[in-house]
Amino acid sequence: SAVISQKPSRDICQRGTSLTIQCQVDSQVTMMFWYRQQPGQSLTLIATANQGSEATYESGFVIDKFPISRPNLTFSTLTVSNMSPEDSSIYLCSADGRDPPYEQYFGPGTRLTVT
Amino acid sequence: GEDVEQSLFLSVREGDSSVINCTYTDSSSTYLYWYKQEPGAGLQLLTYIFSNMDMKQDQRLTVLLNKKDKHLSLRIADTQTGDSAIYFCAESRLGGGFKTIFGAGTRLFVKA
Numbered sequence: 373s374a375v376i377s378q379k380p381s382r383d384i385c386q387r388g389t390s391l392t393i394q395c396q397v398d399s400q401v402t403m404m405f406w407y408r409q410q411p412g413q414s415l416t417l418i419a420t421a422n423q424g425s426e427a428t429y430e431s432g433f434v435i436d437k438f439p440i441s442r443p444n445l446t447f448s449t450l451t452v453s454n455m456s457p458e459d460s461s462i463y464l465c466s467a468d469g470r471d472p473p474y475e476q477y478f479g480p481g482t483r484l485t486v487t
Numbered sequence: 488g489e490d491v492e493q494s495l496f497l498s499v500r501e502g503d504s505s506v507i508n509c510t511y512t513d514s515s516s517t518y519l520y521w522y523k524q525e526p527g528a529g530l531q532l533l534t535y536i537f538s539n540m541d542m543k544q545d546q547r548l549t550v551l552l553n554k555k556d557k558h559l560s561l562r563i564a565d566t567q568t569g570d571s572a573i574y575f576c577a578e579s580r581l582g583g584g585f586k587t588i589f590g591a592g593t594r595l596f597v598k599a
Contacts, residue, residue, distance in 0.1 A: 376529070414575070414591035415530075464529055473518045473537070474579060476587055478529030 374399050376479035378465055384485045385455055392451045393482045395465030400445035405476070406438070407464040415464065421448045455486045491590035493576050498596040505563040507593045509576030512557065516578040519552060521561045524573040524592070533574070534561070563595075571597045 375398040385391050395404065403422055407415040419427040419440055427440040441449045452459050465479040493509040511519065517538055522530040536543045536550045536559070543550045549562040563570055576590040 412594070415589045466529070473520070473535045474587075475520065475532040475535065476522075476530070478531065480527070480529050 374401060374467055374469065374477040376465060376467060376477055378463075378479040378482050380482060381480065382483040382485075384487060387456050387486055389455055390451055390453045391455065391484060392449050393463055393465070395448045395450070395479055397446045397467050397477075401467040402445070402470070403468045404442065404448045405466045405468075406440065406448075406450045407466065409462040409464055409481070411462070418450070418463075452484065455484075457486045460484055460486045491576055491578055491588050493574075493590040493593050495591060496594050496596070498598065499566050500598050501566060501568055503566055505561075505566045505570070505595055505597075507561045507563075507574050507576075507595065509559040509561075509590055510557055511559065511576070511578045511588075513578060513580050513588075514554070514557065516580060518579040519550075519559050520575075520577040520579070520587070521548075521550065521559075522575040522577060522589075524575065526572075530575060566595075566597050568597045568599055571595055 377396045379394045405420055406418040409415050417430050418433045419429045421427045421440050421442040423442050423445050439451045462481045462483050464481045466476045469475045491511045499505045518535050520535040521533045523533040524530045534545050534548050536552050547564045551560045573592040573594050575592045577587050580586045
């Protein structure tokens with residue numbers, strides 16, 4: 373299993389600014405993922421982050437808006453750049469389990485409000 | 488398409504059984520999962536079933552898989568107020584990298 377922590381747990385930011393969210397895993401993992409979850413809605417995958425390579429972004433998400441770092445096998449960051457109120461959401465970090473059933477382990481999420 | 492579909496809301500009385508249904512599209516899925524999300528928390532794996540199984544029982548939880556119809560269900564027996572949460576159905580896909588596809592989540596309300 374893996375335990376994932378995220379910082380900050382919540383933040384209120386002004387439009388036009390940027391926020392970096394940190395995700396720390398207590399063990400080495402190969403793949404890490406960043407999701408966005410609007411209140412009461414499902415998860416939307418933003419990107420997949422592998423150590424040593426550039427993140428792979430899903431349709432509708434671009435690196436300039438959501439730059440991701442993955443410097444080692446236990447840590448990743450997601451930056452939400454030039455924020456607007458539409459970016460208000462919960463951002464979740466997750467990591468894949470190494471062994472069957474390959475479940476995903478999730479962090480508690482970062483609740484972002486942009487004013 | 489890639490959708491995993493499930494109903495959005497379910498309301499039951501405490502002590503009754505809850506049944507949450509899900510349909511998926513990829514017949515090659517290896518594992519199918521049920522995740523639970525409590526308020527203010529991330530998702531946590533509740534149970535899973537391997538694709539060559541029809542049923543899995545784990546205490547109050549029963550998972551049924553109908554591969555022909557691509558239908559997955561989660562039954563919670565003797566539902567308690569602590570079971571109130573959002574339940575996500577998900578399938579795993581291999582090929583071009585491992586990917587987990589999540590449904591929209593079913594919000595379960597348990598009335599005392």
